Amino acid sequence: DAGVIQSPRHEVTEMGQEVTLRCKPISGHDYLFWYRQTMMRGLELLIYFNNNVPIDDSGMPEDRFSAKMPNASFSTLKIQPSEPRDSAVYFCASSLHGSYEQYFGPGTRLTVT
Amino acid sequence: RKEVEQDPGPFNVPEGATVAFNCTYSNSASQSFFWYRQDCRKEPKLLMSVYSSGNEDGRFTAQLNRASQYISLLIRDSKLSDSATYLCVVKEAAGNKLTFGGGTRVLVKP
Numbered sequence: 001d002a003g004v005i006q007s008p009r010h011e012v013t014e015m016g017q018e019v020t021l022r023c024k025p026i027s028g029h030d031y032l033f034w035y036r037q038t039m040m041r042g043l044e045l046l047i048y049f050n051n052n053v054p055i056d057d058s059g060m061p062e063d064r065f066s067a068k069m070p071n072a073s074f075s076t077l078k079i080q081p082s083e084p085r086d087s088a089v090y091f092c093a094s095s096l097h098g099s100y101e102q103y104f105g106p107g108t109r110l111t112v113t
Numbered sequence: 114r115k116e117v118e119q120d121p122g123p124f125n126v127p128e129g130a131t132v133a134f135n136c137t138y139s140n141s142a143s144q145s146f147f148w149y150r151q152d153c154r155k156e157p158k159l160l161m162s163v164y165s166s167g168n169e170d171g172r173f174t175a176q177l178n179r180a181s182q183y184i185s186l187l188i189r190d191s192k193l194s195d196s197a198t199y200l201c202v203v204k205e206a207a208g209n210k211l212t213f214g215g216g217t218r219v220l221v222k223p
Contacts, residue, residue, distance in 0.1 A: 031209055042215040047116070056210060091156060100145055100204055102211060103140065104156035 002026070004105035006092050012111045018080040021108045024073055025094030033102060034067055034077050035091040043091070049075065050097075080110045115139060117203050117214035126191045126221045133187040134217045136201030145204040146177055146184050149215065150197045157200055160186075191221045 005024040013019055024031045033048040047057040052069045060067070064083070070074040078085055089109050093102040119136045124130045138146075143196055146163035159169070163175040163184050174187040201214035 033211075043213040045210060045212070048210065050209070056208065095209065100147070100162075100209070100211070101159045104158070106156055 001099035004092055004094055004103055006090075006108050008108060009106060010109045010111075010112065012084055014079045014113055015083055017112075018078065018113075019082045019086075019110060021092075021110070022079040023075045023092030023105060025075070025079070025092070026103055027073065029094035029096050029103070030072070031095045031097065031102075032075050033093040033095075034075070035093065035104075036088045037081060037091060037107075038088045046077070046113050079110075082110075084112045086110060087112050115215070116212050119201050119217045121176060121215055122218040122220075124199045124217065124219045126195075126219060127189075128191060128193060128221055128223050130191050131171055131187065131189050132191060132219060133144055133185060133197070134219075135183050135185045136214050136217075137181075137183045138201075138203045138212075139182070142204070142206055143182075144206040146175075146200040147204075147211075148173075148175060148184075148186050149200040149202055149213070154199050157213075160199070164176040188219070191219075193221050193223065195219060196221045203223060 007022045025089040032080045037043045046059045046066045049069045067077045089107045091107045093104040116138045148160040149157040150160040151157040161170045167176045172189045198216040198218045200216045203212045
Protein backbone atom coordinates (compact mmCIF):
# COMPACT_ATOMS: atom_id res chain seq x y z
CA ASP A 1 0.00 0.00 0.00
CA ALA A 2 1.12 3.50 -0.74
CA GLY A 3 1.95 5.58 2.28
CA VAL A 4 1.55 9.32 2.60
CA ILE A 5 2.81 10.99 -0.55
CA GLN A 6 4.36 14.44 -0.56
CA SER A 7 5.61 16.59 -3.39
CA PRO A 8 7.98 18.05 -4.19
CA ARG A 9 10.64 16.28 -2.13
CA HIS A 10 12.99 19.24 -2.42
CA GLU A 11 12.24 22.86 -3.17
CA VAL A 12 14.69 25.72 -3.51
CA THR A 13 13.21 29.15 -4.03
CA GLU A 14 14.06 32.78 -3.65
CA MET A 15 12.71 35.02 -0.96
CA GLY A 16 9.38 36.53 -1.92
CA GLN A 17 8.28 33.66 -4.13
CA GLU A 18 5.17 31.59 -3.53
CA VAL A 19 5.70 27.99 -2.46
CA THR A 20 3.07 25.25 -2.60
CA LEU A 21 3.59 21.92 -0.88
CA ARG A 22 1.33 18.98 -1.66
CA CYS A 23 0.18 15.95 0.27
CA LYS A 24 -1.87 12.85 -0.46
CA PRO A 25 -2.86 11.03 2.74
CA ILE A 26 -3.30 7.30 3.10
CA SER A 27 -6.62 6.26 1.58
CA GLY A 28 -9.34 6.03 4.22
CA HIS A 29 -7.55 8.15 6.80
CA ASP A 30 -9.73 11.00 8.03
CA TYR A 31 -7.12 13.08 9.85
CA LEU A 32 -4.38 15.04 8.11
CA PHE A 33 -1.59 16.97 9.81
CA TRP A 34 1.02 19.44 8.58
CA TYR A 35 4.26 19.74 10.58
CA ARG A 36 7.44 21.76 10.24
CA GLN A 37 10.81 20.51 11.54
CA THR A 38 13.91 22.59 12.17
CA MET A 39 17.01 21.98 14.26
CA MET A 40 16.16 24.88 16.53
CA ARG A 41 12.47 24.25 17.13
CA GLY A 42 12.07 20.53 16.48
CA LEU A 43 8.83 19.14 15.06
CA GLU A 44 5.97 21.62 15.28
CA LEU A 45 2.33 21.06 14.37
CA LEU A 46 1.11 23.75 12.00
CA ILE A 47 -2.48 22.69 11.33
CA TYR A 48 -4.64 19.62 11.23
CA PHE A 49 -7.83 18.61 9.44
CA ASN A 50 -10.58 16.14 10.24
CA ASN A 51 -12.77 15.05 7.35
CA ASN A 52 -11.32 17.89 5.26
CA VAL A 53 -12.25 20.54 7.85
CA PRO A 54 -9.50 22.51 9.61
CA ILE A 55 -9.70 21.76 13.34
CA ASP A 56 -6.69 23.52 14.85
CA ASP A 57 -4.55 26.05 13.00
CA SER A 58 -2.99 27.62 16.09
CA GLY A 59 0.45 26.50 14.97
CA MET A 60 0.38 28.38 11.68
CA PRO A 61 3.12 30.97 12.14
CA GLU A 62 1.50 33.91 10.38
CA ASP A 63 -0.76 35.00 7.58
CA ARG A 64 1.84 34.10 4.99
CA PHE A 65 0.95 30.45 5.61
CA SER A 66 -2.30 28.89 4.44
CA ALA A 67 -3.53 25.31 4.11
CA LYS A 68 -6.41 23.74 2.28
CA MET A 69 -7.92 20.30 1.96
CA PRO A 70 -10.38 20.37 -0.95
CA ASN A 71 -11.07 16.65 -0.74
CA ALA A 72 -10.16 13.56 1.26
CA SER A 73 -7.17 12.69 -0.89
CA PHE A 74 -5.37 16.00 -1.29
CA SER A 75 -4.05 18.88 0.80
CA THR A 76 -1.81 21.86 0.13
CA LEU A 77 0.30 24.11 2.32
CA LYS A 78 1.10 27.44 0.73
CA ILE A 79 3.63 30.06 1.79
CA GLN A 80 3.30 33.46 0.18
CA PRO A 81 5.63 35.32 0.23
CA SER A 82 8.37 32.95 1.39
CA GLU A 83 11.21 34.09 3.66
CA PRO A 84 14.59 32.51 4.50
CA ARG A 85 13.35 31.65 8.01
CA ASP A 86 10.75 29.36 6.42
CA SER A 87 13.55 26.98 5.43
CA ALA A 88 12.73 23.66 7.07
CA VAL A 89 11.47 20.15 6.39
CA TYR A 90 7.69 20.10 6.08
CA PHE A 91 5.97 16.82 6.89
CA CYS A 92 2.45 15.74 6.18
CA ALA A 93 0.95 12.94 8.26
CA SER A 94 -2.38 11.13 8.32
CA SER A 95 -4.22 8.94 10.79
CA LEU A 96 -7.41 7.01 11.16
CA HIS A 97 -10.17 7.95 13.58
CA GLY A 98 -9.74 5.95 16.77
CA SER A 99 -6.02 5.44 16.27
CA TYR A 100 -3.39 7.79 17.61
CA GLU A 101 -0.67 6.49 15.30
CA GLN A 102 0.24 9.08 12.71
CA TYR A 103 1.83 7.99 9.44
CA PHE A 104 4.26 10.53 8.09
CA GLY A 105 5.18 11.26 4.51
CA PRO A 106 8.84 11.55 3.46
CA GLY A 107 8.76 15.33 3.86
CA THR A 108 9.53 18.30 1.64
CA ARG A 109 12.89 19.95 2.26
CA LEU A 110 12.37 23.67 1.61
CA THR A 111 15.23 26.11 1.20
CA VAL A 112 14.45 29.78 0.77
CA THR A 113 17.44 31.88 -0.30
CA ARG B 114 9.18 26.05 29.14
CA LYS B 115 8.62 23.50 26.39
CA GLU B 116 5.64 21.18 26.76
CA VAL B 117 7.78 18.09 26.17
CA GLU B 118 11.47 18.17 27.02
CA GLN B 119 14.21 15.71 26.18
CA ASP B 120 17.97 15.54 26.56
CA PRO B 121 19.16 16.01 22.96
CA GLY B 122 22.21 13.76 23.49
CA PRO B 123 23.94 12.26 21.68
CA PHE B 124 24.11 9.14 23.78
CA ASN B 125 27.10 7.18 22.53
CA VAL B 126 26.42 3.52 23.25
CA PRO B 127 28.70 0.51 22.70
CA GLU B 128 27.03 -2.24 20.71
CA GLY B 129 25.38 -4.71 23.07
CA ALA B 130 25.07 -2.24 25.93
CA THR B 131 21.92 -0.87 27.57
CA VAL B 132 20.88 2.76 27.23
CA ALA B 133 18.04 4.61 28.91
CA PHE B 134 16.76 8.14 28.63
CA ASN B 135 13.82 10.17 29.86
CA CYS B 136 11.40 12.81 28.73
CA THR B 137 9.36 15.19 30.88
CA TYR B 138 6.02 16.75 30.03
CA SER B 139 4.39 19.81 31.53
CA ASN B 140 0.66 19.21 31.00
CA SER B 141 -0.71 17.04 33.79
CA ALA B 142 -3.86 16.48 31.71
CA SER B 143 -1.91 14.59 29.06
CA GLN B 144 -3.61 11.32 28.33
CA SER B 145 -1.52 9.21 25.98
CA PHE B 146 2.19 8.78 25.45
CA PHE B 147 4.34 7.39 22.68
CA TRP B 148 7.89 6.98 21.48
CA TYR B 149 8.56 7.67 17.81
CA ARG B 150 11.83 6.91 16.04
CA GLN B 151 13.35 9.13 13.36
CA ASP B 152 16.30 8.03 11.26
CA CYS B 153 18.60 10.63 9.77
CA ARG B 154 16.83 12.59 6.99
CA LYS B 155 13.77 10.36 7.24
CA GLU B 156 10.26 10.74 8.59
CA PRO B 157 9.25 9.87 12.18
CA LYS B 158 7.67 6.45 12.73
CA LEU B 159 5.84 5.07 15.74
CA LEU B 160 8.11 2.88 17.87
CA MET B 161 5.73 2.05 20.71
CA SER B 162 2.95 3.35 22.88
CA VAL B 163 3.60 3.85 26.60
CA TYR B 164 1.13 2.33 29.02
CA SER B 165 0.63 3.25 32.68
CA SER B 166 1.93 -0.08 33.92
CA GLY B 167 4.96 0.01 31.66
CA ASN B 168 5.41 -2.17 28.61
CA GLU B 169 8.01 -4.04 26.61
CA ASP B 170 8.44 -4.61 22.92
CA GLY B 171 11.38 -6.89 22.36
CA ARG B 172 14.51 -5.08 23.50
CA PHE B 173 12.61 -1.87 24.20
CA THR B 174 10.97 -1.03 27.54
CA ALA B 175 8.86 2.06 28.13
CA GLN B 176 7.79 3.40 31.52
CA LEU B 177 5.41 6.16 32.56
CA ASN B 178 5.50 8.05 35.84
CA ARG B 179 2.41 10.25 36.00
CA ALA B 180 3.20 11.65 39.45
CA SER B 181 6.53 13.04 38.27
CA GLN B 182 5.34 13.57 34.70
CA TYR B 183 8.08 11.70 32.94
CA ILE B 184 8.40 8.88 30.44
CA SER B 185 11.41 6.69 29.90
CA LEU B 186 12.73 4.41 27.19
CA LEU B 187 15.28 1.67 27.76
CA ILE B 188 17.03 -0.20 24.98
CA ARG B 189 18.75 -3.48 25.87
CA ASP B 190 21.43 -5.23 23.83
CA SER B 191 21.82 -2.21 21.55
CA LYS B 192 22.25 -2.86 17.83
CA LEU B 193 23.96 -0.63 15.30
CA SER B 194 20.54 -0.26 13.67
CA ASP B 195 19.17 1.34 16.85
CA SER B 196 21.11 4.51 15.98
CA ALA B 197 18.42 7.13 15.49
CA THR B 198 16.66 10.04 17.16
CA TYR B 199 13.95 9.01 19.60
CA LEU B 200 11.04 11.40 19.90
CA CYS B 201 8.88 11.53 23.02
CA VAL B 202 5.25 12.27 22.10
CA VAL B 203 2.34 13.33 24.26
CA LYS B 204 -1.37 13.59 23.49
CA GLU B 205 -3.84 15.59 25.54
CA ALA B 206 -7.21 14.20 26.52
CA ALA B 207 -9.15 16.15 23.91
CA GLY B 208 -8.54 16.12 20.18
CA ASN B 209 -5.98 14.28 18.08
CA LYS B 210 -3.09 16.70 18.46
CA LEU B 211 0.30 15.19 19.29
CA THR B 212 3.09 17.24 20.87
CA PHE B 213 6.62 16.10 20.05
CA GLY B 214 9.73 16.54 22.13
CA GLY B 215 12.93 17.69 20.50
CA GLY B 216 14.31 14.17 20.38
CA THR B 217 17.20 12.25 21.93
CA ARG B 218 19.90 11.16 19.55
CA VAL B 219 21.38 7.71 20.11
CA LEU B 220 24.54 6.52 18.37
CA VAL B 221 25.41 2.84 18.74
CA LYS B 222 29.03 2.11 17.93
CA PRO B 223 30.84 -1.19 17.30
